[in-house]
Amino acid sequence: MAVAAKKTNERVKWIKRDQAMTLVDARAKRVLGISGAEFMAKWNAGEYRNLDSDACPGVIELALLAPPTGRAQRARKKQARSHR
Amino acid sequence: MPGRNKQEAIDSFCGFFKESLSCITDSFLHPVQHSANQYLLTYEPPAPLLCQTEDRTLSVVQTFSCVRETDTSLWKVRTNQYSYSLNGTGGEIVSYHWHPIGTAVCYPHLHVGSVANVHFPTARISIEKFIRMLIDYYDIEPLLADSRWKRILDKNNKAFDKMATWH
Numbered sequence: 001m002a003v004a005a006k007k008t009n010e011r012v013k014w015i016k017r018d019q020a021m022t023l024v025d026a027r028a029k030r031v032l033g034i035s036g037a038e039f040m041a042k043w044n045a046g047e048y049r050n051l052d053s054d055a056c057p058g059v060i061e062l063a064l065l066a067p068p069t070g071r072a073q074r075a076r077k078k079q080a081r082s083h084r
Numbered sequence: 085m086p087g088r089n090k091q092e093a094i095d096s097f098c099g100f101f102k103e104s105l106s107c108i109t110d111s112f113l114h115p116v117q118h119s120a121n122q123y124l125l126t127y128e129p130p131a132p133l134l135c136q137t138e139d140r141t142l143s144v145v146q147t148f149s150c151v152r153e154t155d156t157s158l159w160k161v162r163t164n165q166y167s168y169s170l171n172g173t174g175g176e177i178v179s180y181h182w183h184p185i186g187t188a189v190c191y192p193h194l195h196v197g198s199v200a201n202v203h204f205p206t207a208r209i210s211i212e213k214f215i216r217m218l219i220d221y222y223d224i225e226p227l228l229a230d231s232r233w234k235r236i237l238d239k240n241n242k243a244f245d246k247m248a249t250w251h
Binding site: 011016023027048058060061065068 | 098099102106110111112113114115116117118119122124126128129143145147165166167169175176181183186187188
Protein backbone atom coordinates (compact mmCIF):
# COMPACT_ATOMS: atom_id res chain seq x y z
CA MET A 1 0.00 0.00 0.00
CA ALA A 2 2.81 2.37 0.91
CA VAL A 3 4.50 1.74 -2.45
CA ALA A 4 1.33 2.47 -4.40
CA ALA A 5 0.79 5.65 -2.41
CA LYS A 6 4.35 6.80 -3.01
CA LYS A 7 4.09 6.28 -6.78
CA THR A 8 0.89 8.26 -7.14
CA ASN A 9 2.47 11.06 -5.10
CA GLU A 10 4.46 11.81 -8.25
CA ARG A 11 1.44 13.74 -9.52
CA VAL A 12 0.91 15.55 -6.24
CA LYS A 13 2.35 19.06 -6.24
CA TRP A 14 2.35 21.07 -3.01
CA ILE A 15 1.38 24.72 -3.25
CA LYS A 16 3.09 27.00 -0.77
CA ARG A 17 1.06 29.19 1.52
CA ASP A 18 2.07 32.39 -0.25
CA GLN A 19 0.95 30.85 -3.54
CA ALA A 20 -2.40 29.80 -2.13
CA MET A 21 -3.87 33.30 -2.49
CA THR A 22 -2.95 33.20 -6.18
CA LEU A 23 -5.06 30.09 -6.42
CA VAL A 24 -7.97 31.79 -4.60
CA ASP A 25 -7.60 34.85 -6.83
CA ALA A 26 -7.74 32.77 -10.02
CA ARG A 27 -10.79 30.88 -8.81
CA ALA A 28 -12.59 34.03 -7.57
CA LYS A 29 -12.11 35.75 -10.91
CA ARG A 30 -13.37 32.74 -12.82
CA VAL A 31 -16.35 32.02 -10.56
CA LEU A 32 -17.42 35.44 -9.29
CA GLY A 33 -15.58 37.93 -11.46
CA ILE A 34 -13.90 39.55 -8.46
CA SER A 35 -10.41 39.40 -6.99
CA GLY A 36 -9.43 36.94 -4.30
CA ALA A 37 -8.90 39.79 -1.84
CA GLU A 38 -12.37 41.16 -2.51
CA PHE A 39 -13.87 37.70 -2.06
CA MET A 40 -12.03 37.26 1.26
CA ALA A 41 -13.31 40.60 2.53
CA LYS A 42 -16.89 39.73 1.62
CA TRP A 43 -16.60 36.17 2.97
CA ASN A 44 -15.24 37.40 6.31
CA ALA A 45 -18.11 39.88 6.47
CA GLY A 46 -20.56 36.95 6.13
CA GLU A 47 -21.86 38.01 2.72
CA TYR A 48 -21.88 34.47 1.29
CA ARG A 49 -23.10 32.68 4.40
CA ASN A 50 -26.48 31.74 2.95
CA LEU A 51 -25.28 31.06 -0.56
CA ASP A 52 -24.69 27.62 -1.99
CA SER A 53 -24.03 26.09 -5.38
CA ASP A 54 -27.51 26.75 -6.69
CA ALA A 55 -27.45 30.48 -6.14
CA CYS A 56 -23.76 30.88 -6.82
CA PRO A 57 -22.00 27.95 -8.52
CA GLY A 58 -18.46 27.49 -7.30
CA VAL A 59 -18.80 29.71 -4.22
CA ILE A 60 -18.55 26.80 -1.81
CA GLU A 61 -15.30 25.57 -3.34
CA LEU A 62 -13.98 29.09 -3.16
CA ALA A 63 -14.92 29.35 0.52
CA LEU A 64 -13.14 26.07 1.24
CA LEU A 65 -10.04 27.22 -0.65
CA ALA A 66 -9.79 30.51 1.22
CA PRO A 67 -7.27 30.67 4.09
CA PRO A 68 -9.11 30.40 7.40
CA THR A 69 -9.69 33.57 9.39
CA GLY A 70 -9.72 33.86 13.17
CA ARG A 71 -13.45 33.14 13.28
CA ALA A 72 -13.08 30.10 11.00
CA GLN A 73 -10.11 28.85 13.01
CA ARG A 74 -12.19 28.89 16.18
CA ALA A 75 -15.06 27.14 14.40
CA ARG A 76 -12.74 24.41 13.12
CA LYS A 77 -11.30 23.81 16.58
CA LYS A 78 -14.82 23.47 17.91
CA GLN A 79 -15.66 21.05 15.09
CA ALA A 80 -12.54 18.98 15.79
CA ARG A 81 -13.57 18.58 19.43
CA SER A 82 -17.11 17.53 18.54
CA HIS A 83 -16.06 14.94 15.93
CA ARG A 84 -13.40 13.16 17.89
CA MET B 85 -3.48 5.34 6.87
CA PRO B 86 -2.01 6.61 10.15
CA GLY B 87 1.61 7.72 10.25
CA ARG B 88 4.39 7.95 12.79
CA ASN B 89 4.39 11.73 12.38
CA LYS B 90 2.20 14.42 10.82
CA GLN B 91 4.00 14.51 7.49
CA GLU B 92 3.85 10.75 7.08
CA ALA B 93 0.11 10.76 7.80
CA ILE B 94 -0.45 13.60 5.32
CA ASP B 95 1.71 12.02 2.59
CA SER B 96 -0.13 8.74 3.03
CA PHE B 97 -3.52 10.47 2.86
CA CYS B 98 -2.57 12.48 -0.23
CA GLY B 99 -1.17 9.38 -1.87
CA PHE B 100 -4.29 7.31 -1.41
CA PHE B 101 -6.55 10.23 -2.36
CA LYS B 102 -4.55 10.71 -5.54
CA GLU B 103 -4.55 6.98 -6.22
CA SER B 104 -8.34 6.94 -6.19
CA LEU B 105 -8.57 10.03 -8.41
CA SER B 106 -6.04 8.53 -10.83
CA CYS B 107 -8.83 6.19 -11.90
CA ILE B 108 -10.41 9.07 -13.84
CA THR B 109 -7.83 11.87 -14.15
CA ASP B 110 -4.08 12.32 -14.35
CA SER B 111 -4.13 16.03 -13.49
CA PHE B 112 -1.81 17.24 -10.77
CA LEU B 113 -3.46 17.31 -7.34
CA HIS B 114 -2.43 20.29 -5.21
CA PRO B 115 -2.11 20.04 -1.43
CA VAL B 116 -1.92 23.40 0.34
CA GLN B 117 -0.92 24.12 3.92
CA HIS B 118 -2.91 27.06 5.21
CA SER B 119 -1.62 27.05 8.78
CA ALA B 120 0.18 24.86 11.30
CA ASN B 121 -2.56 22.25 11.16
CA GLN B 122 -4.94 23.23 8.36
CA TYR B 123 -4.50 21.71 4.94
CA LEU B 124 -6.48 21.25 1.77
CA LEU B 125 -6.37 19.27 -1.47
CA THR B 126 -7.65 20.64 -4.75
CA TYR B 127 -7.36 20.80 -8.51
CA GLU B 128 -6.79 24.20 -10.04
CA PRO B 129 -8.13 24.51 -12.66
CA PRO B 130 -10.75 21.76 -12.44
CA ALA B 131 -9.48 18.44 -13.82
CA PRO B 132 -10.68 17.46 -17.32
CA LEU B 133 -12.37 14.06 -17.48
CA LEU B 134 -12.74 11.58 -20.30
CA CYS B 135 -16.30 11.44 -21.57
CA GLN B 136 -17.32 10.42 -25.07
CA THR B 137 -20.46 12.49 -25.20
CA GLU B 138 -19.82 15.78 -23.37
CA ASP B 139 -17.11 18.05 -21.95
CA ARG B 140 -16.76 17.24 -18.27
CA THR B 141 -14.49 18.46 -15.49
CA LEU B 142 -13.99 17.48 -11.88
CA SER B 143 -13.74 19.94 -8.99
CA VAL B 144 -12.43 18.68 -5.69
CA VAL B 145 -11.70 20.60 -2.50
CA GLN B 146 -11.02 18.71 0.73
CA THR B 147 -9.85 20.46 3.87
CA PHE B 148 -8.24 18.44 6.63
CA SER B 149 -6.07 18.50 9.71
CA CYS B 150 -3.90 16.02 11.60
CA VAL B 151 -4.73 14.52 14.98
CA ARG B 152 -2.82 12.17 17.21
CA GLU B 153 -4.63 9.03 18.33
CA THR B 154 -4.49 8.65 22.10
CA ASP B 155 -4.37 4.86 22.11
CA THR B 156 -1.66 4.34 19.47
CA SER B 157 0.11 7.73 19.41
CA LEU B 158 -0.03 7.53 15.63
CA TRP B 159 -1.07 10.57 13.56
CA LYS B 160 -4.08 10.42 11.32
CA VAL B 161 -5.79 12.83 8.94
CA ARG B 162 -9.26 14.14 9.79
CA THR B 163 -11.41 15.63 7.05
CA ASN B 164 -13.00 18.93 8.05
CA GLN B 165 -14.95 19.85 4.91
CA TYR B 166 -15.33 18.67 1.31
CA SER B 167 -16.77 19.59 -2.06
CA TYR B 168 -16.84 17.11 -4.95
CA SER B 169 -18.42 18.33 -8.21
CA LEU B 170 -18.94 17.06 -11.72
CA ASN B 171 -19.14 20.03 -14.07
CA GLY B 172 -20.40 20.45 -17.59
CA THR B 173 -20.40 23.40 -19.95
CA GLY B 174 -23.56 24.69 -18.30
CA GLY B 175 -22.23 24.50 -14.73
CA GLU B 176 -22.42 21.95 -11.91
CA ILE B 177 -24.17 18.72 -12.84
CA VAL B 178 -23.96 16.93 -9.52
CA SER B 179 -22.02 17.72 -6.38
CA TYR B 180 -21.59 16.44 -2.85
CA HIS B 181 -20.83 18.99 -0.15
CA TRP B 182 -20.01 19.11 3.51
CA HIS B 183 -19.13 22.60 4.74
CA PRO B 184 -20.18 23.06 8.37
CA ILE B 185 -17.91 26.06 8.94
CA GLY B 186 -19.17 29.53 8.10
CA THR B 187 -22.22 28.50 6.08
CA ALA B 188 -25.87 27.96 6.87
CA VAL B 189 -26.07 24.30 5.73
CA CYS B 190 -24.00 22.21 8.12
CA TYR B 191 -24.95 18.64 7.20
CA PRO B 192 -23.50 16.58 4.31
CA HIS B 193 -25.69 17.03 1.25
CA LEU B 194 -26.12 16.58 -2.45
CA HIS B 195 -26.86 19.10 -5.19
CA VAL B 196 -28.38 18.01 -8.46
CA GLY B 197 -28.06 20.64 -11.16
CA SER B 198 -31.50 19.96 -12.62
CA VAL B 199 -33.19 20.37 -9.21
CA ALA B 200 -32.42 23.86 -8.00
CA ASN B 201 -32.33 25.10 -4.41
CA VAL B 202 -32.51 21.68 -2.74
CA HIS B 203 -29.90 20.37 -0.31
CA PHE B 204 -30.55 16.60 -0.33
CA PRO B 205 -29.23 15.27 3.02
CA THR B 206 -26.72 12.46 2.66
CA ALA B 207 -24.33 10.43 4.73
CA ARG B 208 -20.70 11.45 4.60
CA ILE B 209 -19.43 10.52 1.14
CA SER B 210 -15.97 9.20 0.29
CA ILE B 211 -14.21 10.38 -2.85
CA GLU B 212 -14.15 6.74 -3.92
CA LYS B 213 -17.95 6.48 -3.90
CA PHE B 214 -18.19 9.73 -5.84
CA ILE B 215 -15.76 8.50 -8.48
CA ARG B 216 -17.60 5.19 -8.77
CA MET B 217 -20.87 7.08 -9.28
CA LEU B 218 -19.34 9.15 -12.08
CA ILE B 219 -18.16 6.02 -13.87
CA ASP B 220 -21.37 4.04 -13.35
CA TYR B 221 -23.94 6.74 -14.08
CA TYR B 222 -22.36 9.82 -15.71
CA ASP B 223 -20.46 8.28 -18.65
CA ILE B 224 -17.06 9.19 -17.23
CA GLU B 225 -14.48 6.83 -18.68
CA PRO B 226 -11.86 5.37 -16.39
CA LEU B 227 -8.21 5.81 -17.35
CA LEU B 228 -7.29 2.40 -15.97
CA ALA B 229 -8.34 -1.12 -16.83
CA ASP B 230 -11.57 -2.25 -15.19
CA SER B 231 -9.86 -4.77 -12.95
CA ARG B 232 -7.44 -2.09 -11.70
CA TRP B 233 -9.76 0.86 -11.01
CA LYS B 234 -12.35 -1.34 -9.34
CA ARG B 235 -9.69 -2.81 -7.08
CA ILE B 236 -8.29 0.63 -6.18
CA LEU B 237 -11.65 2.18 -5.37
CA ASP B 238 -12.78 -0.84 -3.38
CA LYS B 239 -9.53 -0.99 -1.39
CA ASN B 240 -9.43 2.71 -0.61
CA ASN B 241 -13.13 2.91 0.23
CA LYS B 242 -12.71 0.09 2.73
CA ALA B 243 -9.84 2.03 4.29
CA PHE B 244 -12.09 5.10 4.50
CA ASP B 245 -14.85 3.08 6.16
CA LYS B 246 -12.35 1.75 8.66
CA MET B 247 -10.67 5.05 9.50
CA ALA B 248 -13.52 7.57 9.36
CA THR B 249 -14.70 8.59 12.81
CA TRP B 250 -18.27 9.25 11.66
CA HIS B 251 -20.48 8.56 8.68
